Amino acid sequence: MRGQTRDQDPTVVYLAGWGRSGSTLLERLLGELPGVTLLGEVVHLWERGLHEDQLCACGAAFSACPFWTAVGARAFGGWQAVDLDRLAYLRERVDRQRRMPRTARRRPDPGTRAEVEQYAGHFRAVYAAAQQVGGARVLVDSSKEIPTALTLSHRDDLDLRVLHVVRDARGVAYSWAKTVAxxxxxxxxxxxxxxxxxxxxxxxxxxxxxxxxxxGVPLTRMRYEDLVADPAAALAEAWRALDLPGSPELPVRGGGAAGPPEVDLGPCHSVAGNPMRFRTGPTELRADEEWRAAMAPGDRRLVTAMAWPLLRRFGYR
Incomplete structure (x- = not known):
């Protein structure tokens, strides 16, 4: 039912792609739109949140975060009710790239269908609870993993829409070579x-x-470089392409001749992801182009040669 929000079905914007492509920045900017709640990388909630009790972006441990405590209570009657061993088993069965030949089918076999339904049902329960707790019209899951999104696409009671974020492969490769705490x-x-x-x-x-x-999942693409150059326009274009409810009015200052655009980032409850999820306050949006001057020439040639067909498709020189 594209173009409408279904009353009982959580509307989820799933950020897809590969890491270090600007997905956390995109997530944080989406979080400044009215009626949007950020969840972070829900695919890692089970391990990093429930098992390891890592920090929520609000600064509290997952087990002490009031938002996630309320979500767990609504979704499962408490996080202690989640069978992590069973969930790990299901993930190996359906949420791996090698399983995509089965999970990408329009009509999967009954066994795959049952396992996908059960696995994705945990995510659906989290989304529905988060929508109730946060009062949002739209939820953002920045998991990025395509096999995960494929499992979610099998749930008829989930309004899934995908925003594919891309960045120049050379900038991505340079970023992955850095040490980030x-x-x-x-x-x-x-x-x-x-x-x-x-x-x-x-x-x-x-x-x-x-x-x-x-x-058949609604899908649109956004380039990191376009997002940083004009965040309000980039978000508005993606919002329209995904036919999302409401108006994407990003409170941004500056831009163009006035200097880099700036946004005030408020606190959020992103459960996993890049360290930028912890940042709050005024934030200048500048494209990370360090790779253009600092990347080793041999590495640059290698990445360009490997990625050239897709670089051209995405509009990179």
């Missing part, structure tokens, strides 16, 4: 990837998103 994990560094490995994953993440279109 995770505040929610005691400063433990995020994973690092070589330029070749990062670009392989960039290609995979940005190609497999088409499986969602095959499944």
């Amino acid at each position: 995770r505040p929610e994990a005691g400063g433990e560094p995020m994973p690092r990837f070589s330029p070749a490995r990062s670009t392989g994953l960039w290609l995979s993440g940005n190609l497999t998103v088409q499986a969602l279109a095959w499944r």
Whole structure:
């Protein structure tokens, strides 16, 4: 039922793509729109929230966060009722790239259908509860994982719409080579990837998103570079393309001759993701273009050669 919100079905904007492409910035900007609640990377909620009790973006441990405590109570009668072992088993069965030949089918076999329904049902319960607790018309899940989105696409009681965010593969590869600490994990560094490995994953993440279109999920694309250059226009265009309810009025200052656009970021309850989810207050939006001057020439040539067909498709020179 595209173009309308269904009264009993949570409306979820799922951010898809590959990491270090600006999805956390996009998520935070979406969170400044009226009627929107951010959830962070829900695919990691079960491990990082329930099992490891890492920090919510509000600064509290997951178990102490009033928002997530209320969500767990509404969704499952308390998080202790979630069978994490069963959920991990189901994830291995349906939420892996190697399972996509089965989960991308329009009519999967009965066994796959049953496992997908059960696995995605946990997400649907979280979304419905979060919508009630936060009072939002639209929820944002920044999980990015395409296999996860495919499982969600099988739920008839979920209004799923996908926003595919992309960034120049060379900037992505340069970013993945950096050391970035995770505040929610005691400063433990995020994973690092070589330029070749990062670009392989960039290609995979940005190609497999088409499986969602095959499944009939509303899908549109946004470039990180366009978002940073004119965030209000980029969000408005994506909002219209996904036919979302309400008006996407981003409270942004500056831009153009007045200097970089600036947005006041409020607190949120993003459950997992890039450290930027912890940032609040006035934030200037500047494109991270350090790679253009600092990336090793050999790495740049390698990434360009590997990613060239998709770079051209996405409008990169």
